[in-house]
Amino acid sequence: MAQLPVEKELNKIDAELRIVEEDIDKLQERKTTLLKRKQALKEKANEEATKKLASQDWESNDFPWTKKLYQTLKDAFHIEKFRPMQLSAMNATLKGHDVILIMPTGGGKSLCYQLPALVSDGITLVITPLVSLMEDQLASLEKLGIEAAKLNASSSKEEVNMVHLAMTDAKSSLKLLYVTPEKLAKSKRFMTKLQKMYQIKRFACVAVDEVHCCSQWGHDFRPDYKYLGVLRSLFPTVPIVGLTATATLNVTNDVQKMLNMKNSLVFKASFNRPNLYYEVRIKPSTQKECIDELVQLLTNRFHGQSGIIYTTSVKDCDQLASELRQQKCRVASYHASLEPADRTEVHTGWRENRYQAVVATIAFGMGIDKPDVRFVIHHSISKSMENFYQESGRAGRDDLQACCIVYWRLSDLFRLSTMVFTEQTGLRNLYAMAAYCLDPERCRREIIASHFDERWESSSCNKMCDHCSKDSTSAEINIVEHLTTLRQILERAEEQQVRVTAQKLIDAWQNTGQVSLRLPDFKKAAKLPRDKCESILAHFLLEGYLKEDFHFTPYSTISYLLLGERAHFINKEITMKVEASSVDEAEKASSSRGKTTRKQSTTHSAAAKKSKVEDCLIDVSDSD
């Protein structure tokens, strides 16, 4: 049948449309390719620009502001010379670039925005995560006669009005304005003032202190820090400097993205704090012994010196402080549940040495800058190496020697694990901290360095850690039989449909506690000191032979233990390094069957003298 003219035309249009569609597809493809290429070239251009920027001599003394910078350093801060990276960071910000500065705790990051603030016209906005940190900085600046102000949730109306006036008054001598990120996120009135300050060219610089809080990968993520991304678009010509002591490459990249930084320069100083002595102690098993030991430390080794004792919970904090006070120690507790006025009282009392030590939760942390802190004691481990580095970094900021002591006890690990296991990397971070405590020979600095991806020669420690100072010797022991024992106990538990915590597991291992869990053939079991059982169990946990299994009750979360993946693939040996001295102890305790050969390895000549202790720590006595 012949086609009607209408149908003919319809077919023709369809055919043409198909060709057009094909063309569109081709063009779309081309567009995607071009966009990709454009993005790649932009990134390359950025990279090259950043490289070019980074290759400039930022330590140079030839900038227009150099003379004024040195003069103000001396006159206002009474400091003679810069520490590594300080000058570079300042020159780069004063030139108008975005900067990320990674410098150890106590390295002197604050000076890197405070001094440029005095040298520049206008006001530098400082964003800090904690009110305590703000107060600390303002107190120091006030002593130096530098004009600074703060705005936070507890600022009075008068204070707010005064600050708002100063922001837009060309004659005001206000140089530094400290705010919390919440202030920026929540106060429209404040943002309007900032915009005005920008328009009249009084907005000198933004300093974001503890900038790792921007990143979800960091250890201290604060949702309000996310909002800071708008600063770059609202104030395109104001340089942003982000400062932190702890940022891995991941965190740095994330921070640059979050703050929309362009071609930012990253300056990184070595993590090392040469004047800090690192030490780990086994925490006594009873609270009384623990208090006695702390009292000894406060009244003898640290007599007349100032310090901080970190604990995990508010309850522990109050209890520990009260027990120490009963022993006539001058301490006060500090945690998030204190009223602001009480917090200020404790903080000031400690700064003025009315209290020898603050017993604190991590609420007393970032940015606390008392120069003569001679000791930081962790009554319980930190939840990550980042936290530990930052908390212990409160010590020795005057460059004089100070001590960082951690008390290790397995039960603290489980208390913390139930708090952090829901965080993305919570357990991994916590186990890294436990590994730091449990290592029997490696230089503590070396462990910290490798955690922060830095190369480290252990001899550079200068005997400033417990292992290097006593030339720790270690031996390797085979602990495979202990895993067999633990496996048998866990299997019994499973048959009886009961869950076991680490404490219950160790009880059964020691042939005490719940009778039904004990092994009938205890002859094969280990009769080790409880501390040893704890370190072996921790080793199994950190190495994946055991794993935690979390259960919620209406009142708490409990960590039970199960066999880990690796427990299914065991060879004849699972080796664990222990302090050589502890092997001696075990040898003394062990009896007839323990076939024990031993060689030692020392920290500094490990390769030369390393060997095995087979079957040691296996006690076959029938003594229970």
Ligand SMILES: Nc1ncnc2c1ncn2[C@@H]1O[C@H](COP(=O)(O)OP(=O)(O)OP(=O)(O)O)[C@@H](O)[C@H]1O
């Ligand atoms: N160039 C310098 N010479 C001598 N002392 C300095 C120098 N720079 C800074 N300081 C001092 O070092 C101490 C620590 O500085 P600051 O509080 O800025 O440390 P930080 O790097 O911010 O550490 P944190 O990460 O713990 O906050 C301060 O008392 C400061 O006065």
Ligand SMILES: [Mg+2]
């Ligand atoms: Mg600081």
Ligand SMILES: [Zn+2]
């Ligand atoms: Zn060392």
